[in-house]
Amino acid sequence: MQHRQGDGGWSALAGLVAADGASAHTHAAALTRSFTADPRDLADAVHHLCLLHGRHPGVIDHAGLHTVHDGARGWLIDAAEGFASERGVLTRLVVAAGPMPSTPNHAEAESAITTQRHALDMLSQSDRNGCAIGAAFALALDWAAIRDVLAEAARRFGVDMPESALPPAFETAIVAATVGEAPAIERAMLFGAQQLIAQHRGLWDLLEARAEARRLG
Numbered sequence: 001m002q003h004r005q006g007d008g009g010w011s012a013l014a015g016l017v018a019a020d021g022a023s024a025h026t027h028a029a030a031l032t033r034s035f036t037a038d039p040r041d042l043a044d045a046v047h048h049l050c051l052l053h054g055r056h057p058g059v060i061d062h063a064g065l066h067t068v069h070d071g072a073r074g075w076l077i078d079a080a081e082g083f084a085s086e087r088g089v090l091t092r093l094v095v096a097a098g099p100m101p102s103t104p105n106h107a108e109a110e111s112a113i114t115t116q117r118h119a120l121d122m123l124s125q126s127d128r129n130g131c132a133i134g135a136a137f138a139l140a141l142d143w144a145a146i147r148d149v150l151a152e153a154a155r156r157f158g159v160d161m162p163e164s165a166l167p168p169a170f171e172t173a174i175v176a177a178t179v180g181e182a183p184a185i186e187r188a189m190l191f192g193a194q195q196l197i198a199q200h201r202g203l204w205d206l207l208e209a210r211a212e213a214r215r216l217g
Contacts, residue, residue, distance in 0.1 A: 010180070013137060014141065016138070017141040017142050017197060021201075022146045022204065023148075025205075026208070027207055032149055032151075033152075046153050047094055049149075053139075054087050059120055059123075059136055060076065063135060067132055071179060076133070076136065082165035089161065093154060097157050102214075103217075104214075109210060124136070126192065130184070130188030131188045135195065
């Protein structure tokens with residue numbers, strides 16, 4: 001990843017999310033297309049996103065306990081409160097969507113999501129200075145595109161979708177640049193972000209494979 005010198009790794013972080021996050025995945029994009037997305041695929045996405053991020057404490061909550069940078073404290077508090085609201089949205093969507101759609105090889109998918117959840121727990125509780133908050137930054141940034149999928153699910157399933165309460169990207173940029181001023185912390189921050197986005201990409205790959213399995217089955 002390339003980034004501008006002196007921006008604390010922010011440009012690399014934003015570039016990573018843009019290139020490899022939900023907005024760049026074909027399956028996630030397909031789920032945002034009104035009237036063409038299969039309701040079963042939307043329900044499957046909602047259920048699996050809830051399995052990955054619907055628990056408390058989550059990535060941002062853990063990062064708040066494993067980040068010592070004073071400049072990040074306010075952002076972490078706001079992000080944790082905002083993501084608590086997003087968990088509520090996920091819960092309402094899961095209820096409205098009904099049972100997880102029947103899909104071949106479900107046991108393998110269940111094992112994969114458990115592995116991903118464990119990986120996120122380890123990442124967000126890392127004692128490497130900068131790693132946990134890098135994951136939290138990436139989650140907050142990628143959630144904007146994930147929210148587009150949730151918004152389509154909300155429309156289909158009749159759920160009111162509130163505005164996001166997560167910190168806006170410009171605030172995240174300021175805090176990320178401040179946290180990443182030291183090269184070692186910047187490297188750790190970008191590592192945490194890379195690993196979180198890799199787990200998200202793995203989730204979309206899994207959901208795409210499950211959708212294909214349902215069509216063939």
